[in-house]
Amino acid sequence: MHDYFSGSNHLSRREFLKALAAASGALLLPSFFSNDWLQTALAQLPTPPFWWSSLRDGHIYGPEQAHACFGLPGSLMKLVAASALLEEGLISPHQVLECRGTWVLKGKRYHCQQAHGKLTMAQALGVSCSIYFAQAAEVLSSHRFLQYAEAFQLNRPTRSGDGYLFPTQSAFRYSSQRLVLGLSTAMQPSAAQLLRMTRHIAKRDIAGFRPQTWQVLQTGMRLAATRGTAHNLDPANRLHIAAKTGTAPSGGTYQSWVVGYFPVENPKYVFCARALNGTAKDVVIPTASRYLLSHSWA
Structure with missing residues (x-):
């Protein structure tokens, strides 16, 4: 080269x-x-970048930009919100909230692409129901949400010089809904941080979290990969993946992510893919699927 x-x-x-x-x-x-130039350059790559890491050694494989590629996480933050809601006892794992496709709060309208009906939290994670989590965020303060984001180390770089954004105290004025749905510009994790977050979930290794919390997160991610927003990652279930997608508006288009781990029975790998132009369904899922299914995993 x-x-x-x-x-x-x-x-x-x-x-x-x-x-x-x-x-x-x-x-x-x-x-x-500059970081702006980096984001623009990444958007012009032939395919969105894909990163993966072994749970054994933690080394990140893929483009070096995992430490500098950052942006709005979208629905990936529902994993953090679910942790906060469960650990604080604000919602029980089996509590049901209803999604009718649209929900209005204080003049703000929240949408899902379809009415999901009545959902438990794991089911809401699987279909990435924004209305479920917008409703749930009513009992979750921004301050409490950010405490759990810190538990997942989203406030800390994975190495010196990483690019990312995390809210300061002044960001507590933002509604919890924007943080929970990953739409606050004050909070923009890097690909490397999201890999680390996914590693925490795969290994269940945040001290103090209850087993039922990990169970809901892992069940929700497994539902997403089998019949939810990430079901096209591995349609034949070859790798036994658990995953979570995230899509956020970006100008006149969208930016998106997918994170995950596999195999669910005994996790060995975590992965992350990013598209700066396009939704998770249309761009980042097909990219990640091609990479995952074209490689041999020991």
Whole structure:
């Protein structure tokens, strides 16, 4: 491979973009490019980036940008919200809330693509029901939500120099709904942080969390992968995946993520994929599926 990154800082952005597209494997980005430029360059890759990590050694495989690629997490934050609601005893695992497709609170209208009906929390995670979690967020303060986001280490970089955003005290003025639905611009985790969050869920390794909390999170992610928002990841159930999708508005389009782990019976791997242009269903799920099903996993 050519050394695209040595020498003068006068490499044109067009030349760099061509190099980036040609070298869509592991890349080390020069410091003179801003995070905004990084996000733009990543959006031009032939396929959205995919990262994975072994639970045994924790090393991240894939493009180097896992530590710098960050953005609105969308519905991935429902995993954090579910943890907070369950651990604080604000909602029981079997409590049912109803989704009729639309819900209005204080003049703000929340939508789902369809009316999901009556759901438990695990079921709501599986279909990523925004109305369920918007309703549930009424009993969850922003302060409490962020405490659990900190428990998942979303307030800490995975290494020095990581790019990410986490709310300061002033962000507590935001409604809990925006945080719970992953739509607050003050909270934008990196791919590496989301891999670490998924690792926590796969390993059940946050001290003090009750077994029923882990059970709901893992059941919800398994439902998502088998008949929910991530069901096209592994239609034949070859890898026994548990997953969670997240899509958020981005200008006139969408940005999206999928995270997951496998096999569910004895987790060995976690993964994360990101699309800067497109929904999880249309872009990031097909990308992640191609990668997952085209590789041999020991």
